[in-house]
Amino acid sequence: MSLLKVSNLTTRFHTRNGVTTAVDDVSFAVERGEILAIVGESGSGKSVTCYSMLGLIPMPPGKIESGSAMFEGRDLLAMSESELRDIRGDEIAMIFQDPMTSLNPFLSIGEQLVEPLIYHRAYSRSEARVRAIELMEECGIVRSAERFDSYPHEFSGGMRQRVMIAMALITEPKLLIADEPTTALDVTIQAQILELVAKLQDSHDLGVIFISHDLAVVKELADRVLVMKQGQVVETNVTQALFSAPQHPYTQELLAAVPKGQKQSNDLTADSILLDVQGLTTTFLDRNSGQRFKAVDDVSFRVQKNEILGLVGESGSGKSTIGRSILKLVEADSGAVIFDQQDLLPLSQRQMVPLRRRMQMIFQDPYASLNPRMTVFDTLAEPLLYHGLATRKNVEGKVLELMDDVGLDRRAIKKYPHEFSGGQRQRIAIGRAIATRPELIIADEPVSALDVTIQKQILDLLVELVKKHNLTMLFVSHDLSVVRALCDRVMVIQHGKLIEFESTEQLWKAPQQQYTRDLLSAIPQID
């Protein structure tokens, strides 16, 4: 008998705007001691599947239309709320994506940890405390007795996820459902958490359902994989077989979209320098301590014409601030940014205006980077008109050309951003950035918010545009696989400092710094 056997599960949401089928006739099984991964893009129904079984979707509007979920022979879907409650957090436990919001900020860590033992196992508070401290230790939280009474805000993201894991495992559940547990974490922390999950799965003989959009992570961790699309299971197989011989076209598409390979460096002529950054330092005021800290610390590099230069680092490393300092969106404290023989830093905002036409930026969040009250036409025409590159008369033609350039349907010219998908919005943002025919583009995590198949399309578009318009691009990213596939040279940033700067080939072949080595080894590999 399987630990969990789900048959023909269908979940629909009945809203005012109609009925959507989030989970459509899904069947699968999880065995004891097995890691089953459910992969899919956003909206594929992978999370709703698991939440449905445990009665964690809001009902109404959600409704489980049919199916069964046999957990050790008992049907979860037929249980009363109180029977289900006895199983949740006891025999089946969950961890969630965002450890920053999944822990209650008003209660101490310890209080939250002991709850399952107190409510499910009738432990006394002091017994529960002893057990919780043990488990915190096992999950890699040092000095756990001291930190028992701390509040979530006193922990880092990675540590909070460890607390979540300890909380899930405290009742020795048989099944653990992990919903994108590492998506919000930096790659080195992700590696630690994945290692912890694998270790605990082994030592506690857990069945695990691992929900993820990241195929590389899944490949390293899972025994079997279930691929979902639009609420349906399109393919399921043991990990090895699924990755080596995907059967369904969608699985193939997903796998093809995963960034892989390494860009072959162009022969760059050393004398064609477009941008020369010298000793760039930018400081911010830390509200908590009242002191200034260096977000960018004495960074120097040169960008050559027509290259794609990668800028990688983990969150808070200062990589985005470098890009923004170059464009003077934040004021740098010292250093020089020489563009076309002119130092930008001493220029006033007014003096910068003619130069702004020649350097543009693409942002991470296509939902926030477009003015929601301007149509595509307004958004694309604004830079053209402002910089005198078009007249009222011919601006329409130019906007339509731009739309062709970035692969947008001409008929959408009068639509507003909220009427587009994330990928299409990013195309609008790219169109705006190349409207003035700039020489330098700073792309700040331009594909991080997108699903993997869309990510591939946008990256292809960027490469095409770089070639077509002879662009030079500074590509800021936390995703090393993307950088490796896209960039000619790579800079590694840590704590605001440039610690390594190499050609892509050289960096992956022989990283010099320990941090770079850690970073590279932390990336889950797909091939």
Add this chain to the structure above:
Amino acid sequence: MSQAALMEAEQGTSLWADAWVRLKKNKLAVFGMSVVGFFVVVAILTPWLAPYAYEAQDLELGATPPSAAHWLGTDIFGRDLLTRIMYGGRVSLAVGIIATSVALVIGVAWGTVAGYVGGRTDAVMMRIVDALYALPFIIFIILLMVVFGRSMLLLFLAIGAVEWLTMARIVRGQVLTIRSQEFIEAARSMGLSTPHIMLRHVVPNSLGPIIVYATLTVPQVMLLEAFLSFLGLGIQPPQSSWGLLISYGAETMEDYPWLLIFPGLALSITLFALNFMGDGLRDALDPKASKD
């Protein structure tokens, strides 16, 4: 070519149009807007619509309950209550709208400057707001009315002067949120000037909450006016307002309850309608609801 392409372009729906569709679906809000609209029109046309002249009184008649000649009855001086309520409504609505406008102008200017300029200017400006918040304003308004006599102008100014504080906070918060959005950075990286960014990018995106708050301020202001008038510290005879009518009605309610009930109904219905309208606008303009 471009003309042909534009001809077949699909018309997009702006967020305003979206909000309008949502608002129209909200029956309570539509009801609220209709009632408010009706009252405003009546208030404007009162001199022509009112069944009796404002000063007309019939001392011999005295207080009578509702009848065919006097739909809502008469007061102890034989004055037609419907006429009194209509004229009183003019004053109450005017106070509501004018004092809200005062608050709107000061609050928006203050909040926008603080939010957009930021830094030390912002800190100083918001400290001032905080300090004023700590003052017990209701007591101060009463004091002002006592000291400087009960003039309408003073009432507008005094009430407006209290309500702008919240408005300034809301506007500043809104400007700060929008300012930190990436599309503002995009506009800056494009080299657009600050006035251009304010006009094209910041203002259109901060209007929603301002409209909502302004709508919800009107009933608050009307309440405050009625409160002061009830205490005898607001509108003075021969002028009239709903608060004043309620105050008179309360004095004689044992014998002539309609003198309390009808002005009370007029005030309550208007406040209801304004609140429903405000709540409906908030739901319709809520950016969270319109994100996806």
Add this chain to the structure above:
Amino acid sequence: MLRFIGLRLLQAIPVLFTVITATFFLIRQAPGGPFDAEKPVIPAVKRALEAKYNLDLPMWQQYTNYLGDLLRGDMGPSFKYPGWAVHDLIISGLPATAELAFYALMVAIVIGVLAGVSAALKPNTARDYVPMSLAMIGICMPTFLLGPLLVLIFGFWLDWLPISGWGDLPGDKILPSFTLGAAYAAYVARLTRGGMLEIMSQDYIRTARAKGLPEHIVVIKHALRGGLIPTIAFLGPAFAGLLAGSFVVETIFQIPGLGRFYVQAAFNRDYTMILGTTIFLSTLIIVFNLLSDLLATWMNPKLRHQMSHRSGGQS
């Protein structure tokens, strides 16, 4: 922690000082002095009276004298009630007002929080619509309208409850307390509902449910702390509103409290009485604002942490 509270108290001093100064000079601008009564007073008598109350001294001297007296807790004599000191009048009116405000606050908190929480737990059902519609009525039915109506219905028509007085007849405290508390119960209900809805949609509530906690534990232990913060922060302003409302309620129900004294003093141009009452009420309001602010801050562990480790902090 103590230092934080101390600092906040210190910050309240300039506010209080502003109130005293502004009130003092405002009152002196008023047309018509306290002795410009209906019948003209003989100039010599008026001068004598003014000399007696030091009204003939230069303004700044009157001001410094007053500040000095104030520091000793002396608010001077009442101009209208000869032989009465202002602080005695305040003390005589305070118990009724304090009791009234306390009951009204209880009405507001108990009804408001229960209705708000209950509505938030079943949004868009009858359990939400009914109390929220009542709340809307409460907001649109101001104290000065609700009071007379309640008197009309329960006093005159049904004859169930006494219509005036405070502690003279059994049950005479019910109508005033409810009248004053009703509107605030409505505000509290709406705020609580909003706060609870916000919290109930947080990820950590899902976590609590995923742990299999009983629903009442999820609500009381996990949601209520965060959900009530906006309500608690509102209690300060609500208290100020209650005091102002007490002017009306005390007038309607003829309760011998501070509010009624204040309104009468305002009509009588009883300078020292207005000044004293304003200062007293303002102090109360400022202290209450401070308390509700401190409590709301303290309830958030992150802010509490900053409070105890770093004084000053953001407000």
